[in-house]
Amino acid sequence: MKKKTRVFDRILTVVLSLLCIAWIYPVFMILMNSLKKETAITTSSAFELPTAETFNGLANFVDAIGSKGFLSAFLTSLTITVTSVVLILVCCSMCAWYITRVQNVFTKLCYFLFVFSMVVPFQMLMFTLASTSDQLRLNTPWNICIIYLGFGAGLAVFMFSGFMKSIPLEIEEAALIDGCNPLQTFFLIVIPVLKPTLISVGILETMWVWNDYLLPYLVLDRKKYSTIPILIQYFKGSYGKVEMGPMMACIMLTVLPIIIIYVFCQKYIIKGVADGAVKG
Amino acid sequence: MVKTTRKWWPLFVLPTLLAFTIGFIIPFAEGLYLSLCKFTTINKATFIGFDNYVKAFSDAQFLNSLKFSVSFTVVSTLLINLLSFVIALALTRGIRGTNLFRGVYFLPNLIGGIVLGYIWNILINCVLSLTGQPLLALNADAGYWGIIILMCWQQIGYMMIIYIAGLQSIPNELIEAAQIDGATSLQTLFKVKIPNVMPSITICLFLTLTNSFKLFDQNLALTGGDPNHATEMLALNIYNTFYARSGAQWKGIGQAKAVLFCIMVVAISMIQLRATRSKEVQQ
Numbered sequence: 386m387k388k389k390t391r392v393f394d395r396i397l398t399v400v401l402s403l404l405c406i407a408w409i410y411p412v413f414m415i416l417m418n419s420l421k422k423e424t425a426i427t428t429s430s431a432f433e434l435p436t437a438e439t440f441n442g443l444a445n446f447v448d449a450i451g452s453k454g455f456l457s458a459f460l461t462s463l464t465i466t467v468t469s470v471v472l473i474l475v476c477c478s479m480c481a482w483y484i485t486r487v488q489n490v491f492t493k494l495c496y497f498l499f500v501f502s503m504v505v506p507f508q509m510l511m512f513t514l515a516s517t518s519d520q521l522r523l524n525t526p527w528n529i530c531i532i533y534l535g536f537g538a539g540l541a542v543f544m545f546s547g548f549m550k551s552i553p554l555e556i557e558e559a560a561l562i563d564g565c566n567p568l569q570t571f572f573l574i575v576i577p578v579l580k581p582t583l584i585s586v587g588i589l590e591t592m593w594v595w596n597d598y599l600l601p602y603l604v605l606d607r608k609k610y611s612t613i614p615i616l617i618q619y620f621k622g623s624y625g626k627v628e629m630g631p632m633m634a635c636i637m638l639t640v641l642p643i644i645i646i647y648v649f650c651q652k653y654i655i656k657g658v659a660d661g662a663v664k665g
Numbered sequence: 666m667v668k669t670t671r672k673w674w675p676l677f678v679l680p681t682l683l684a685f686t687i688g689f690i691i692p693f694a695e696g697l698y699l700s701l702c703k704f705t706t707i708n709k710a711t712f713i714g715f716d717n718y719v720k721a722f723s724d725a726q727f728l729n730s731l732k733f734s735v736s737f738t739v740v741s742t743l744l745i746n747l748l749s750f751v752i753a754l755a756l757t758r759g760i761r762g763t764n765l766f767r768g769v770y771f772l773p774n775l776i777g778g779i780v781l782g783y784i785w786n787i788l789i790n791c792v793l794s795l796t797g798q799p800l801l802a803l804n805a806d807a808g809y810w811g812i813i814i815l816m817c818w819q820q821i822g823y824m825m826i827i828y829i830a831g832l833q834s835i836p837n838e839l840i841e842a843a844q845i846d847g848a849t850s851l852q853t854l855f856k857v858k859i860p861n862v863m864p865s866i867t868i869c870l871f872l873t874l875t876n877s878f879k880l881f882d883q884n885l886a887l888t889g890g891d892p893n894h895a896t897e898m899l900a901l902n903i904y905n906t907f908y909a910r911s912g913a914q915w916k917g918i919g920q921a922k923a924v925l926f927c928i929m930v931v932a933i934s935m936i937q938l939r940a941t942r943s944k945e946v947q948q
Contacts, residue, residue: 394760401755401762405769408818411784412772418787428800431791476681483677487670495682502689504934506879508903509927512920513692513699516707521687535688538681567670567677596777598882599904614779618886621783636780643775651768654775658823659830662868 412640419445419633426629445634455635458616464526465601465612466594469533473541473590474583476534481545482571486557496546503539507599515603524606532604533594541586544661548582549575585657588650595643613639700920705913717921720914726894727922730902737809737898738877741816745873746866749821753828754854767829771822778819782886785815789887801888808888808896815883820876824869831865832858860944867941874937878930899926 417434418426425439435441449455484492514532518524523531552575560570576583598614605611611619617639620632647654695707700717704710721727752770756763773781789811790800801808835858843853859866881900884890890897890905897905903926906919 397755398760401766408769411788415784428790429794431787479677480681504931505927506930508900508923509696510692513695531684532688535684538685567673598779614777618779647775655826658826662827
């Protein structure tokens with residue numbers, strides 16, 4: 386019996402390793418192509434490794450960083466992601482605390498609306514949202530975070546209040562009796578307990594905002610700003626006219642930071658995903 | 666305590682609620698109203714009743730993309746959940762390298778849909794050209810299976826994490842008790858493990874169903890609906906109705922389609938949640 390399971394586990398390890406290669410290969414392929422010379426990048430030779438003749442060093446990467454608006458798109462993406470996620474974490478945790486602690490018709494209605502907004506597809510709002518945000522001048526990388534706050538509130542409030550229901554009330558009551566006002570109670574007592582959930586929600590919202598394409602595409606003033614997904618889609622649209630080498634380098638430059646962050650924060654990211662599901 | 670807290674609502678709730686009103690409630694309400702109008706901008710709308718809905722249903726393209734979306738959603742939901750559950754089972758046996766495998770399978774989720782679509786566009790086109798078949802822009806079947814493979818590649822890791830968390834939360838005594846009673850590993854799987862991970866199955870089905878049905882980025886970047894709208898899913902069809910067609914009537918029709926789309930997504934979610942919730946066991 387024992388021997389049999391050991392053999393089975395070996396076979397399993399081999400199968401899982403093969404799957405691993407299949408999972409990494411697409412990214413590896415882009416990396417290889419980004420090191421090739423322009424003429425060597427064709428549709429049918431995408432699988433070939435660069436040879437001595439076609440190897441181009443890091444020239445494509447230098448090109449990509451130097452031109453194509455890559456740096457400004459990267460900065461725009463970064464600005465939007467950081468401001469939005471910080472705003473979501475602060476405002477939604479406060480809102481969720483109030484909603485779970487003060488139970489009345491108004492807070493129940495709010496909670497219902499937040500949960501409902503998670504299900505509604507973006508296409509339902511995209512046209513009206515784009516024109517509303519134009520009127521309110523929310524079409525810059527610094528102001529778009531207000532829209533993200535409204536749009537990300539559903540998931541964040543849902544997850545925060547799911548966790549807050551499990552915090553014992555007595556600690557907060559003790560703090561209030563000792564003379565804390567609700568604001569102090571929240572930041573001194575609730576936030577420290579909430580830290581793991583803050584990290585989880587932060588990770589989920591970051592993954593969403595950083596990769597979001599359609600919302601910034603429709604809302605941002607596209608003559609002035611573009612984000613990384615917008616830039617890549619724009620390149621793809623002009624297939625043939627665009628230099629493929631720097632394009633591949635661009636993709637690698639967007640994927641690499643993600644992989645590096647992932648290697649260091651894997652534990653938190655995976656925990657964040659698992660937490661997000663359990664609260665459902 | 667509640668009394669003192671209640672007065673503080675402008676500070677705690679108002680910022681989020683204001684943003685939520687601007688970002689969700691107003692656009693949603695306007696969208697509902699505009700679906701009954703003929704308009705090119707919000708301020709120039711004339712009420713025309715349910716005309717847009719009638720036209721939406723008589724648009725062959727819309728019905729085609731509905732069919733495509735439904736078939737894609739069914740196939741991808743089944744494949745993703747089956748495969749990710751099997752991988753989760755394999756990764757909870759305590760074999761060596763479990764953490765590495767888990768880490769690698771999850772990786773694609775961190776890369777955005779547009780970038781993923783573009784990467785797979787290059788990869789699939791290369792395979793097609795090496796095997797002498799028409800490229801994605803002319804090959805609807807390859808487009809269909811391409812999106813399914815891409816979605817499996819991306820979503821299996823995410824669902825796997827949720828299933829692993831579910832499997833690990835089953836108390837060991839339950840599994841040991843089953844084994845002492847002489848249950849085979851298959852019986853343990855179907856009689857003990859699966860009923861106990863029902864909450865995970867509920868949430869995974871919910872996520873895969875809605876993600877697949879609402880899919881936009883990957884569809885746009887991989888096939889863009891080519892050839893001739895044959896691989897266009899609902900979300901992309903609505904987008905194209907809004908922004909790729911000229912003529913005053915199309916924006917209204919697009920908004921009506923979006924409302925229908927929204928109703929479908931809400932209905933699917935409610936039915937699915939109710940159906941699987943009833944099968945969950947209490948621990």
